[in-house]
Amino acid sequence: MAITMQELAEMAGVSRSTVDRALNGRGRVNPKTKNRICQLAESMGYEPDLAAKTLASKSKVFKIGCILNSTGNLFFEDVEKGIHAAASELNAFNVKVITKAVEQLNIPCQLQMIDSLVSEGVQAIAITPLNDPEIARRLNELIADGIAVVALTADIADVNYLSYVGCNHTKSGKITANIAGLISAPDANVLFVLGSKGLLGHNQRLSGFKTVLSENYSHMKILDVIESQDDEFISYNKVHNFLSEHPDVDLVVFAAGGSTGGIRAVQDLHYPCKIISFDLTRHNKQYLEQGVISCVLCQEPYTQGYQAVKILSNYLLLGKEPEKKRYYTKTEILVRNSL
Amino acid sequence: MAITMQELAEMAGVSRSTVDRALNGRGRVNPKTKNRICQLAESMGYEPDLAAKTLASKSKVFKIGCILNSTGNLFFEDVEKGIHAAASELNAFNVKVITKAVEQLNIPCQLQMIDSLVSEGVQAIAITPLNDPEIARRLNELIADGIAVVALTADIADVNYLSYVGCNHTKSGKITANIAGLISAPDANVLFVLGSKGLLGHNQRLSGFKTVLSENYSHMKILDVIESQDDEFISYNKVHNFLSEHPDVDLVVFAAGGSTGGIRAVQDLHYPCKIISFDLTRHNKQYLEQGVISCVLCQEPYTQGYQAVKILSNYLLLGKEPEKKRYYTKTEILVRNSL
DNA sequence: ATGAAAGCGCTAACAT
DNA sequence: ATGTTAGCGCTTTCAT
Numbered sequence: 096m097a098i099t100m101q102e103l104a105e106m107a108g109v110s111r112s113t114v115d116r117a118l119n120g121r122g123r124v125n126p127k128t129k130n131r132i133c134q135l136a137e138s139m140g141y142e143p144d145l146a147a148k149t150l151a152s153k154s155k156v157f158k159i160g161c162i163l164n165s166t167g168n169l170f171f172e173d174v175e176k177g178i179h180a181a182a183s184e185l186n187a188f189n190v191k192v193i194t195k196a197v198e199q200l201n202i203p204c205q206l207q208m209i210d211s212l213v214s215e216g217v218q219a220i221a222i223t224p225l226n227d228p229e230i231a232r233r234l235n236e237l238i239a240d241g242i243a244v245v246a247l248t249a250d251i252a253d254v255n256y257l258s259y260v261g262c263n264h265t266k267s268g269k270i271t272a273n274i275a276g277l278i279s280a281p282d283a284n285v286l287f288v289l290g291s292k293g294l295l296g297h298n299q300r301l302s303g304f305k306t307v308l309s310e311n312y313s314h315m316k317i318l319d320v321i322e323s324q325d326d327e328f329i330s331y332n333k334v335h336n337f338l339s340e341h342p343d344v345d346l347v348v349f350a351a352g353g354s355t356g357g358i359r360a361v362q363d364l365h366y367p368c369k370i371i372s373f374d375l376t377r378h379n380k381q382y383l384e385q386g387v388i389s390c391v392l393c394q395e396p397y398t399q400g401y402q403a404v405k406i407l408s409n410y411l412l413l414g415k416e417p418e419k420k421r422y423y424t425k426t427e428i429l430v431r432n433s434l
Numbered sequence: 435m436a437i438t439m440q441e442l443a444e445m446a447g448v449s450r451s452t453v454d455r456a457l458n459g460r461g462r463v464n465p466k467t468k469n470r471i472c473q474l475a476e477s478m479g480y481e482p483d484l485a486a487k488t489l490a491s492k493s494k495v496f497k498i499g500c501i502l503n504s505t506g507n508l509f510f511e512d513v514e515k516g517i518h519a520a521a522s523e524l525n526a527f528n529v530k531v532i533t534k535a536v537e538q539l540n541i542p543c544q545l546q547m548i549d550s551l552v553s554e555g556v557q558a559i560a561i562t563p564l565n566d567p568e569i570a571r572r573l574n575e576l577i578a579d580g581i582a583v584v585a586l587t588a589d590i591a592d593v594n595y596l597s598y599v600g601c602n603h604t605k606s607g608k609i610t611a612n613i614a615g616l617i618s619a620p621d622a623n624v625l626f627v628l629g630s631k632g633l634l635g636h637n638q639r640l641s642g643f644k645t646v647l648s649e650n651y652s653h654m655k656i657l658d659v660i661e662s663q664d665d666e667f668i669s670y671n672k673v674h675n676f677l678s679e680h681p682d683v684d685l686v687v688f689a690a691g692g693s694t695g696g697i698r699a700v701q702d703l704h705y706p707c708k709i710i711s712f713d714l715t716r717h718n719k720q721y722l723e724q725g726v727i728s729c730v731l732c733q734e735p736y737t738q739g740y741q742a743v744k745i746l747s748n749y750l751l752l753g754k755e756p757e758k759k760r761y762y763t764k765t766e767i768l769v770r771n772s773l
Numbered sequence: 774a775t776g777a778a779a780g781c782g783c784t785a786a787c788a789t
Numbered sequence: 790a791t792g793t794t795a796g797c798g799c800t801t802t803c804a805t
Contacts, residue, residue, distance in 0.1 A: 438797095438798060438799085439798065439799065440798075440799095450798090450799080450800095451800090451801090454799075454800070454801090458800090460800090460801090482798085482799075483797085483798050483799070485797085485798080485799095486797070486798030486799040486800090487798080487799060487800080488799090489797090489798080489799075489800095490798075490799040490800040490801085491799080491800060491801090492800095493800090493801090494800090
């Protein structure tokens with residue numbers, strides 16, 4: 096049987112409440128006593144009993160807020176399922192999970208969702224942050240106020256969040272190159288479509304792709320890298336134009352949003368190339384079923400949602416800081432019958 | 435706040451202990467009272483409080499036993515990691531997980547491991563059962579004695595276990611065909627190697643493979659199906675012989691154990707074909723790194739171990755029967771940089 | 774067959 | 790600054 100507060104109290108020659116105050120930093124304790132108790136607890140390997148803790152704090156409710164980037168999007172629906180799974184496990188521990196998602200996403204809107212959660216009294220937030228200094232500033236404010244923040248699916252610079260949970264972009268780019276190499280002729284020509292070269296994640300995907308291509312498939316060539324701005328129509332036009340002028344593309348890789356438009360361009364041209372795409376959106380799923388695209392690379396959205404909430408609840412409930420600053424989910428390769 | 439036993443007691447005009455006896459079936463209760471209380475609880479949507487329950491039963495320890503087929507095997511090491519992850523989460527709930535694994539596996543040995551767990555007082559067992567009537571008989575005995583049993587990784591007929599957690603063999607065969615089609619020429623010839631046609635799982639894998647081949651890749655042909663008996667040397671010899679006599683094989687699929695020998699045969703012959711293999715064994719991992727095989731299909735061993743223990747603990751702790759009789763893990767496609 | 778009471782390990786309000 | 794006490798919801802032992 097593990098050691099209890101009571102036992103610590105007896106060993107230290109004080110009362111339970113003093114131990115409680117020392118260990119949990121509530122109220123005034125003589126710094127010396129506090130120190131003594133903390134050291135004792137440490138050396139005895141004291142671990143608070145979760146069951147007792149939850150039971151005793153029945154009245155206190157922990158609130159975790161989640162901010163997602165979009166509704167009606169298969170990817171974020173999966174993230175949300177993971178969040179819900181964690182939420183229902185946490186029901187037994189007095190933690191409530193509040194999820195917010197909007198269709199139209201922009202900076203004021205995301206700021207407003209943050210404020211709304213704060214006013215609902217959340218002690219922790221999982222967010223897919225927009226890459227903007229204003230968002231970063233606000234998040235740092237929250238953190239300074241003692242609210243725990245986890246970056247979910249998307250990363251953002253200069254924010255001191257607890258952890259990032261999401262894709263390992265470089266690795267996913269490398270895996271893309273592996274599968275590209277497997278399904279292509281040795282001297283295949285590739286067209287690489289991403290959202291923006293300015294985005295770290297997209298850039299990492301590209302560079303991972305290039306690395307493996309040059310290491311293992313050195314006769315394959317990237318004819319061009321197109322930026323779709325995550326916009327379906329820009330994607331359509333740019334891909335359409337490029338393919339019209341270049342009859343020798345064997346494979347198109349869509350490494351981010353904007354794949355639907357680009358794939359449509361390939362179809363409209365009846366262009367005989369293979370296609371690899373990222374994330375199981377509704378369109379990608381359909382294209383995969385129809386055999387239009389060879390495979391979809393995925394980043395375990397469900398697991399991302401689940402993990403983010405788990406990290407936050409471990410922090411709130413047990414005071415446990417996450418072991419890692421970055422939690423990467425696997426890059427899955429999905430083919431038609433994986434669905 | 436959810437309803438409590440105390441509240442139920444007041445509503446029913448009895449004491450907490452009577453409610454406890456009625457709901458948990460301990461001791462004598464007037465059948466009528468019992469019925470009344472149970473109905474009341476049901477209608478009020480009463481759910482026992484996990485925290486309170488665990489706290490009150492500090493003295494009682496739940497024991498879950500796990501029987502694995504092998505040591506020093508990467509696959510089962512991953513299963514065991516999943517088991518451990520679940521075990522450490524369950525630490526807080528007074529449940530101990532005991533894992534047994536042997537190198538040399540046979541029926542008497544597995545029977546002995548079962549007996550050993552029973553004598554240690556486990557209330558639940560997760561087992562990778564050998565396909566044998568004697569094992570089936572013994573497991574049914576345990577179940578009759580009130581011990582919960584989950585089949586982990588391997589299935590077995592005529593046992594009334596709680597759930598099966600493992601691979602969906604048919605689906606994994608279909609996915610194999612997908613990936614085979616993607617990496618091969620339209621008229622490629624395939625050699626299919628499995629453990630035994632007598633084993634349900636292996637057979638399902640083959641038939642899934644055939645289904646998709648004929649649906650989507652109708653010009654590909656299975657030249658032969660070889661049984662390796664899960665033995666590396668038999669595999670080596672049979673594959674060696676076949677390839678020696680047939681110069682036109684484009685792809686060899688190893689759908690089960692015995693891949694190492696077979697792959698060695700391909701290498702010894704310097705035979706220019708592609709290879710797909712199952713499960714991330716130490717050898718397969720190496721071959722994948724070296725580019726000898728194109729990809730490895732995997733069945734999430736970690737998740738299997740984790741899930742099995744979770745199902746059992748939910749049953750023991752909360753009395754919750756699993757929702758499904760069969761829990762399938764994903765069939766992952768691993769390429770070199772997935773490692 | 775049913776009730777009363779103690780206690781699991783912790784928190785929180787109150788007392789000193 | 791520290792101690793005392795009363796629960797949180799349930800199990801378990803002892804009475805009745």
